[in-house]
Each structure stands twice: as structure tokens, then as C-alpha cells.
Amino acid sequence: MCSRDCCSGPGGSAKSGNTCTDRKNAKAVSVEKIIPTPQSLLYPYEVIQEIADFIVKGSNMRPKIGIICGSGLGSLADIIQDAKVFEYEKIPNFPVSTVEGHAGKLVVGNLEGAVVMAMQGRFHFYEGYPLAKCSMPVRVMKLCGVEYLFATNAAGGINPKYSVGDIMLMHDHVNMLGFAGNSPLQGPNDPRFGPRFPALVNSYNKELINKALEIGKQMGIEANMHVGVYSCLGGPTYETIAELKALRMMGVDAVGMSTVHEVITARHCDMKVFAFSLITNKCATEYSDKKDDEANHDEVMAVAKNRQKACCELVARLIRQIQASS
Numbered sequence: 447m448c449s450r451d452c453c454s455g456p457g458g459s460a461k462s463g464n465t466c467t468d469r470k471n472a473k474a475v476s477v478e479k480i481i482p483t484p485q486s487l488l489y490p491y492e493v494i495q496e497i498a499d500f501i502v503k504g505s506n507m508r509p510k511i512g513i514i515c516g517s518g519l520g521s522l523a524d525i526i527q528d529a530k531v532f533e534y535e536k537i538p539n540f541p542v543s544t545v546e547g548h549a550g551k552l553v554v555g556n557l558e559g560a561v562v563m564a565m566q567g568r569f570h571f572y573e574g575y576p577l578a579k580c581s582m583p584v585r586v587m588k589l590c591g592v593e594y595l596f597a598t599n600a601a602g603g604i605n606p607k608y609s610v611g612d613i614m615l616m617h618d619h620v621n622m623l624g625f626a627g628n629s630p631l632q633g634p635n636d637p638r639f640g641p642r643f644p645a646l647v648n649s650y651n652k653e654l655i656n657k658a659l660e661i662g663k664q665m666g667i668e669a670n671m672h673v674g675v676y677s678c679l680g681g682p683t684y685e686t687i688a689e690l691k692a693l694r695m696m697g698v699d700a701v702g703m704s705t706v707h708e709v710i711t712a713r714h715c716d717m718k719v720f721a722f723s724l725i726t727n728k729c730a731t732e733y734s735d736k737k738d739d740e741a742n743h744d745e746v747m748a749v750a751k752n753r754q755k756a757c758c759e760l761v762a763r764l765i766r767q768i769q770a771s772s
């Protein structure tokens with residue numbers, strides 16, 4: 447490949463495989479073509495509205511609670527009754543799920559007296575989707591009428607007190623992709639969704655965390671329940687030991703590759719957020735740790751499958767309480 451300036455950069459010919467001669471003969475590339483679209487413009491308000499209308503009309507229901515099922519936690523949507531199921535492929539302008547353990551279905555129906563919409567399959571940055579596309583369904587939820595976002599994920603436990611199968615209620619996050627300058631809100635702000643500079647302190651609803659802790663006691667799983675800090679990395683690689691040590695020093699208890707941008711998008715449009723991580727693996731944080739401490743997705747899914755009953759019960763009971771108090 448040519449190393450001269452004419453062939454490098456976003457407008458150069460490296461991507462198309464053209465040679466320098468091709469470049470000389472090529473038509474001038476217009477400025478619009480080489481400026482990337484800011485993330486926030488990928489899904490304008492009107493497009494989100496169209497998707498929301500499609501779901502509300504197609505289901506004849508107006509959901510109040512949105513659920514995002516983490517890896518292997520798709521069964522959270524299986525407990526929904528009178529369900530109307532939309533395959534992602536059939537929803538206009540919707541991305542498709544490409545990860546094992548994410549079925550690619552949107553389920554609308556009743557759960558514990560509330561109308562809910564659940565994503566059986568979320569979108570991750572490492573699949574190649576920009577963050578605004580990963581979290582676009584949260585805005586669809588908002589325009590469908592959703593007031594509460596329940597986001598769940600499978601995560602690696604960094605806090606040495608955590609065991610595989612524990613549930614960590616998220617009370618804060620460290621946004622590593624944000625540290626690197628990436629945000630689902632990057633680009634012009636549409637005030638119909640929310641403010642230019644949203645505050646994120648108290649993003650995770652304290653009342654819901656306390657209710658969930660109480661439910662944990664009633665279920666007899668309080669010893670396996672924690673309140674902690676989650677961090678999202680870009681993936682798809684799992685972390686190195688040095689990265690895990692650094693995250694631990696920053697106060698991170700569990701690590702994954704999702705959720706944070708969904709929570710940012712939900713808080714931007716003023717939704718109440720409840721989120722938890724199922725600890726599917728213990729992260730090796732010392733070089734002396736055994737080789738079989740390495741994370742792998744099969745293990746992540748197997749643990750999620752084992753613990754799905756407890757996760758479903760937690761979600762169902764919390765929704766019952768929300769309904770009872772509204």
C-alpha cells in the first residue's frame with residue numbers, strides 16, 4: 447500500500463484498494479463524504495418515533511417498563527405474558543443481534559400487572575455498532591411511553607468478595623469509553639430527548655436499589671447480592687491482568703462490555719434506571735492466578751443459564767412492587 451499522503455486518511459484510497467494512478471483519475475471526493483456523521487444524527491427523532499409507533503401499533507400496548515436482557519439472560523423475556531414478539535429483522539431501521547445469547551427479539555406484554563417491553567438481545571460496540579446505535583432502542587422505549595429502564599448484564603467480578611453467580615446491583619459506573627472520548631450523545635443535541643449536558647450523579651435509582659435489596663432478603667439470596675460499580679470496556683477482548691488491576695484501583699467491582707451507554711441514554715431522556723450485573727466469572731487479577739481463571743463466553747452463558755431463575759424472580763418482584771406503589 448502507498449505510504450504517500452495522497453493515499454492515507456479517510457478520503458484516501460487505502461480503503462477502496464485503489465492505486466495512486468486510480469487516485470489521480472478519480473473524481474474529487476466531496477467534503478460531505480469524508481466527514482463522519484455525528485453519532486446523535488444516526489437516528490433522528492422522527493426515525494425513533496416511527497419505530498416506536500410501529501411497536502405500539504403492532505402490539506396495541508403502551509409499555510411502562512423497558513428491560514434489556516444481558517448475555518444468556520433472555521429468559522427474562524420468556525416470563526412475559528400475552529406477549530407480542532417482534533423479530534429485530536422485521537422492525538424498520540432496527541439493527542440485528544450478532545452475539546450468541548442475544549436472540550434478537552423484542553417482546554411486549556404483561557409482567558406482574560405492568561406492560562413491559564424487553565429486548566432479548568442488545569447491541570454492543572464491539573459488534574461494530576456506534577454507541578448511539580447500541581443505545582438507540584432506549585430512545586425507542588422512551589417514545590413508546592417507558593418510564594423505567596431495567597438493564598441487566600453478564601459481567602466479570604473484580605471485587606475479590608464476589609463469587610460466580612452473585613448479583614451486583616449497580617449504583618454507579620466508570621465509563622471507560624467515555625474516558626476515551628466516545629459517547630452515545632456525541633453530536634448535535636436534540637432537546638426533545640434531553641439536555642446538552644446531562645448530569646449523571648444518582649443515575650441509578652436509590653429507591654429501586656433498596657427495594658431490590660429487600661427482595662433479595664425475602665428470596666434468601668442477600669449473601670449473594672452486592673451493590674457496586676460497573677465499568678464498560680469496548681471489548682471484544684476480555685481484560686488483561688494489568689487492566690483489571692487498574693480498574694480495581696479505580697473502585698470498579700464488575701466489568702463488562704455494555705449497559706453504560708444505555709444508562710446514559712436513559713438518563714438523558716429522564717428515565718428511572720435500575721441495573722444489575724450477574725457475575726458470570728471471577729476475573730484473574732494476579733499473574734499467579736490459574737490459567738483456567740480466563741474468561742470465556744461459553745462459561746458466561748452457562749452461569750447465566752444457571753442463575754436465570756433468580757434473576758427473573760428479582761425482576762418480577764421488583765416490577766410487582768413498582769406496580770403496587772403506583
Ligand SMILES: O=P(O)(O)O[C@H]1O[C@H](CO)[C@@H](O)[C@H]1O
Nearest residue numbers: 516517599600703704743746
Ligand atoms: O453485557 P452483556 O450483553 O450481558 O454481555 C457480556 O458478555 C459478553 C462477553 O462474554 C459481552 O457482550 C459482555 O458485555
Ligand SMILES: Nc1nc2[nH]cnc2c(=O)[nH]1
Nearest residue numbers: 600601602701702703741
Ligand atoms: N469485559 C468483560 N465482559 C464480561 N462479560 C462477562 N464476563 C466478562 C468479563 O470478565 N469481562
